[in-house]
Amino acid sequence: MTIQNKGSDTMVNLALAWAERYQALYPEARIAVTGGGSGTGIAALINNNVHLANASRRIKDEEIASARANGIDPQEYIIAHDAIAIIVHPSNPVDQLTLQQISDIYSGKITNWREVGGEDRPIVRLSRETNSGTHVYFLEAVVRMNDPHNRTLFSPDTLLLPSSEGIGAEVRLNPNAIGYDGLGYVTGDMKIVAVGLDAAGPFWPASVELVTSGDYPISRDMFIYAAGVPEGPVAVYLAWLMGPEAQKIVLDLGFVPYQAEAP
């Protein structure tokens, strides 16, 4: 039997890495991984075409309803977390920013570090390219602050860099720069800025612990949905995904592992 696994493009590399490792360990196992986006994966689950759907967002109520209408009861598993760290040059004196300030910086309302308690320097905004899932998530969760009616865009001055390495190099070298990237891409020679929901605080720096505890504001859960209560090989695979070996891969790929004590 081949386990069909489809969904989120953000998670597709993770899902492929899991499948490769699992098939190397258990040569009789067959796992087919495809991307296409969270919505595509969930649609395939509803139509009973896949065993497991990957999603970087929670399933919607109407999706659950249409699945139940097809006789499928989706089972939710939080398999990992994805945290976005806000990074600046190590010499930048700014230690903390509110979500609103970060949104204003990226939308172009704030253009000088002085306005957020830093030195009198222009702000150089760095972003991933628009085809990156991280870019879209950052747009929705930070620039638009999770408000579906907010149509704010990135300032056209935002530098769109094609790789995490491009962002890393500019943040390391340029004291004017601000960037964001998955926690796994942050290295010791960049400074992580703590993020708060309002000016009164508290402020949390991106870290594996604060993401696990649910405090860090710019993080999202990554889900796997099973078509009904998993049985046989699917149940075995899912159990392996929750285990230490698969969660080590989660960490290696720049995501934050799911913790066993969570519900």
Place this chain on the structure above:
Amino acid sequence: MNVAPSHSKSQAWLEFLIERAIQIAGISAIVLVALIFFFLIREGAPAFTTVPLTSLLVTRWYPIEGYYGLLPLVLGSLIVTVGAAIFALPLGLMTAIFVGEIAPSWVRDILKPFIEVLAGIPSVVIGFIGMVALSPLIRVALDIPTGLTAFTGALLLAWMALPTIVSVAEDALDAVPATYRDAGLALGMTRWQVIWKIVVPAARTGVLTALMLGVGRAIGETMTVMMVTGNAPRLALTPRDLFLPVRTMTATIAAEMGEVAQGSQHYFVLFAVGLTLFVITFIVNMAAAAVVFRQVKRAERVLS
């Protein structure tokens, strides 16, 4: 008795085949360009029907929200290319004059291969050097917010175009008859006057061709530009924008084509960007050819 005619017959056949092979090779270039052009039109034309023309003319490029303004990309490519041409012309011409006219032959023998080695350096390597070494230098030296600018891209492109410009321009200088130089020297001109007043003007058609070939490489260059120009889709309207980030057409296609759904609006618009780039390059080449052609005719008239 039969041997000689059959031998010459097979030779005629061979000649016929070789002639055809050469003919096909010559025509294939034209066919290829035509095919590329038709492919671009086929894939890019739907952009002009599925996307309203007004949304292709907005000043914003943000494809995931349906902003398909081409203007920032066209201006971005333009400012980088014009910048590259401005740096490349004096640099290339002076290098060619030094190599061809001034340097002693042993220096020339060392210099020429080194300039040609430049052409062999992969653009991703040049881009990486630009990103980690040149851009911080430019940021500090010019006191600008970031070193990832159109200027950085133009400088690297000028450097990359140098081998083409130098070898073609040097050939052109070399082709100026020795009698011209002798005549100048006999009239009591200095060596500098001979070079600047006689040799360079006489070779200007070749120098212009050299510049056009170099710029042709610059406008199509992708990797280096994507790594060092910052890719911010700003509207570059003033010369000051040379020192700010820009997004070029080539970098946009390279960055976005990989993830775009085939047959989507975004896909068609990216091909439309490619088509625009093709048309611009075509016009530049035609203009260069026209200028060169006119100058040749004038030079012939003067000489006859």
